[in-house]
Amino acid sequence: MRILVVEDSEPLRESLRLGLTREGFAVDAAADGEAGLSLARNNPYDVLVLDILLPKLDGMSVLAGLREKPDRPHVLVLTARDRVEDRVQGLNEGADDYLVKPFAFDELLARIHALVRRRYAEHSRKVEVGGLALDLVARTAAHEGQTLDLTAREYALLEYLALRRGQTVTREEIEDHVYGVHKLPASNAVDSTVCLLRSKLGPAGRSLIRTLRGRGYVLDQPRA
Amino acid sequence: MRSIKSYLLSRLVGGAALVLALAGGAMYVVMTRAIEAQFDRNLTDRVQGFASILFQTGDDVEFEFSEQIMPDYGRTERPAYFELWFADGRLLERSDSLAGLDLVLASEPENVPTHWTAPLPDGRTGRYVSQLIEVHHVYPEEGPDRPKAARVLVVVARGTEELVAAELEVLLYCAASFALLIGLIAVSSWMAVERGLEPAKRLAAKLDAVEVEHLPAHLDVGELPQELVPVAAKTDLLIRRVDTALARERRTTADIAHELRTPISELLTVAEVALRDGQDPEGSRRALGTIRDVAARMGRSVATLLELARLEMGASRLERVPVDVGTMMGELLRSLSGAARARSLEVANSVAAGERVESDREVLRIILSNLLGNALRYAAPASTVACRCERSESGWRLVIENQTDELQPADLRSLSEPFWRKDHARADREHSGLGLALSRALADKAGLALAFELEGRTFRAVLAPRARIDQPARS
Numbered sequence: 001m002r003i004l005v006v007e008d009s010e011p012l013r014e015s016l017r018l019g020l021t022r023e024g025f026a027v028d029a030a031a032d033g034e035a036g037l038s039l040a041r042n043n044p045y046d047v048l049v050l051d052i053l054l055p056k057l058d059g060m061s062v063l064a065g066l067r068e069k070p071d072r073p074h075v076l077v078l079t080a081r082d083r084v085e086d087r088v089q090g091l092n093e094g095a096d097d098y099l100v101k102p103f104a105f106d107e108l109l110a111r112i113h114a115l116v117r118r119r120y121a122e123h124s125r126k127v128e129v130g131g132l133a134l135d136l137v138a139r140t141a142a143h144e145g146q147t148l149d150l151t152a153r154e155y156a157l158l159e160y161l162a163l164r165r166g167q168t169v170t171r172e173e174i175e176d177h178v179y180g181v182h183k184l185p186a187s188n189a190v191d192s193t194v195c196l197l198r199s200k201l202g203p204a205g206r207s208l209i210r211t212l213r214g215r216g217y218v219l220d221q222p223r224a
Numbered sequence: 225m226r227s228i229k230s231y232l233l234s235r236l237v238g239g240a241a242l243v244l245a246l247a248g249g250a251m252y253v254v255m256t257r258a259i260e261a262q263f264d265r266n267l268t269d270r271v272q273g274f275a276s277i278l279f280q281t282g283d284d285v286e287f288e289f290s291e292q293i294m295p296d297y298g299r300t301e302r303p304a305y306f307e308l309w310f311a312d313g314r315l316l317e318r319s320d321s322l323a324g325l326d327l328v329l330a331s332e333p334e335n336v337p338t339h340w341t342a343p344l345p346d347g348r349t350g351r352y353v354s355q356l357i358e359v360h361h362v363y364p365e366e367g368p369d370r371p372k373a374a375r376v377l378v379v380v381a382r383g384t385e386e387l388v389a390a391e392l393e394v395l396l397y398c399a400a401s402f403a404l405l406i407g408l409i410a411v412s413s414w415m416a417v418e419r420g421l422e423p424a425k426r427l428a429a430k431l432d433a434v435e436v437e438h439l440p441a442h443l444d445v446g447e448l449p450q451e452l453v454p455v456a457a458k459t460d461l462l463i464r465r466v467d468t469a470l471a472r473e474r475r476t477t478a479d480i481a482h483e484l485r486t487p488i489s490e491l492l493t494v495a496e497v498a499l500r501d502g503q504d505p506e507g508s509r510r511a512l513g514t515i516r517d518v519a520a521r522m523g524r525s526v527a528t529l530l531e532l533a534r535l536e537m538g539a540s541r542l543e544r545v546p547v548d549v550g551t552m553m554g555e556l557l558r559s560l561s562g563a564a565r566a567r568s569l570e571v572a573n574s575v576a577a578g579e580r581v582e583s584d585r586e587v588l589r590i591i592l593s594n595l596l597g598n599a600l601r602y603a604a605p606a607s608t609v610a611c612r613c614e615r616s617e618s619g620w621r622l623v624i625e626n627q628t629d630e631l632q633p634a635d636l637r638s639l640s641e642p643f644w645r646k647d648h649a650r651a652d653r654e655h656s657g658l659g660l661a662l663s664r665a666l667a668d669k670a671g672l673a674l675a676f677e678l679e680g681r682t683f684r685a686v687l688a689p690r691a692r693i694d695q696p697a698r699s
Binding site: 009011018102104 | 481485486488489490491492493494496497500501507511514517518
């Protein structure tokens with residue numbers, strides 16, 4: 001999943017980028033509202049983590065600037081303003097969630113996961129496709145009851161495919177949602193990761209991810 | 225004064241009571257005097273009555289007294305008394321009530337009635353009258369050779385019980401009237417004071433209903449008497465000031481909360497992210513470095529806030545001495561020369577070494593350091609920052625001037641508010657937004673005034689003795 005963090009505090013911004021990347025998210029970061037709005041308008045982010053007091057353009061204006069964007073990301077407002085009216089204003093302006101500083105990183109993660117599930121209309125914490133089971137909260141995957149040992153990137157790719165199960169997912173979409181704008185993968189990076197995933201799924205599970213030549217991948221029940 | 229109402233009531237009722245008591249006392253005295261005079265006239269009439277029943281025939285004097293006509297001289301209970309004496313001292317007649325005793329004279333007999341008070345033979349207090357009278361001739365036709373008319377001293381006395389009773393009755397009437405009038409005055413005064421104080425009560429009720437969280441824009445108390453109009457106006461003004469102060473306080477508190485929440489978030493997140501991957505020594509080292517930097521920044525902010533609080537409480541002591549502001553300015557500019565070079569700024573300092581002003585040395589250094597730092601930080605790139613000391617007969621003005629495109633005239637009011645920055649976001653994390661607030665508080669404490677001016681693109685910070693700040697000066 002691809003996340004944009006717009007936060008003017010450098011220590012916070014860099015820690016969020018590092019922590020969320022380690023959790024398998026593709027993370028981009030911006031230090032002011034103008035840069036944040038530009039990135040959000042031009043990239044398909046799943047979640048936007050947005051501070052309110054920002055240089056150049058405040059968070060509310062960023063929210064307003066994204067209002068007309070088709071398929072706009074879900075927005076988690078992250079701010080030191082804790083008054084009820086601030087929260088109401090943020091939610092009215094289009095924010096999907098609100099987290100007051102200081103916060104626990106685990107809570108931030110949980111809220112981001114919840115927003116991701118909402119984005120893909122996934123109401124359960126578990127996704128099951130064939131014998132493959134993903135726990136979206138614990139961020140674990142198992143096949144036929146056997147836990148898969150996945151890297152964060154592998155899990156992220158598998159989760160993205162699972163959330164869009166049954167749909168054809170292009171390489172570009174995978175790149176957009178699993179890799180950040182500053183970490184453009186090598187041309188075969190997606191194919192390599194899919195290959196690794198298939199091998200970890202084993203002979204019985206490798207057919208879960210099908211390649212549609214020239215179009216992309218689809219995660220679905222194995223064909224009989 | 226504990227209560228206007230009790231004060232007014234006590235003064236009004238007390239004053240009325242005093243006037244009524246004096247008037248009542250005077251009336252009592254006049255009336256008792258009249259009663260006593262009436263009593264004495266009655267005694268004198270009795271003497272005249274005795275005179276009318278004295279007859280002289282030749283040398284014989286006859287006294288035609290009858291107890292049936294004047295029974296009070298013969299009764300046994302609370303009788304009246306009389307004695308009639310010839311001028312030569314012989315007794316002519318005395319009342320039976322005297323039982324042979326004599327009445328005591330208070331003075332020499334006179335031809336006019338003489339009154340006095342003395343005990344009666346039966347021990348009661350009595351009122352006496354005596355008068356020498358000339359006996360009438362029964363037969364005036366006796367001619368010029370008739371004997372000379374005899375002179376008789378008549379002494380009459382009677383008890384004063386009726387007099388005392390009448391006087392007591394007058395006293396009771398006076399006291400009752402006094403009590404009734406005082407009661408009426410107290411009630412009417414109470415009603416008048418209540419009515420008079422009603423607008424003050426209305427004002428108090430309005431003030432009582434005012435909530436600090438929702439101060440009204442205007443205190444609507446309806447029509448007020450002339451005396452309370454300035455009180456209401458001043459109260460309105462006070463509420464406005466309190467509202468402004470509270471708004472500033474709330475803003476500052478919110479800013480402090482924000483300023484502390486953000487670095488706490490930074491500390492928490494940096495630490496939590498580092499702890500989630502304990503296998504990365506380099507990452508942990510970087511995290512610790514970040515935590516140290518953030519903590520140091522928090523420490524500076526807290527120290528400045530504490531200094532501000534101490535200044536507001538008056539805890540710091542300042543000493544006013546002549547300070548070589550030229551040398552101080554030169555030292556500060558040298559320490560900031562790197563910042564000026566980094567932004568291609570030219571510094572035009574015309575404050576000569578040896579230029580002296582009266583101030584606390586350390587306070588002046590902090591203020592100038594903040595002002596110069598701000599000028600170099602926010603001046604338009606590649607512009608000139610000018611420093612000068614203007615002198616006039618009435619004192620000095622230190623001016624630090626820079627060009628800026630960032631400020632609007634409305635911003636000048638907010639410049640020295642804690643945490644205020646033109647860009648509301650914290651674009652510049654190295655600076656807390658407390659410098660100018662601290663500078664202004666220090667200037668106040670040191671008897672100086674710090675003012676800000678904006679003319680077009682030219683921003684000026686002006687420091688001067690408090691009374692001088694608005695006066696023009698020449699360089």
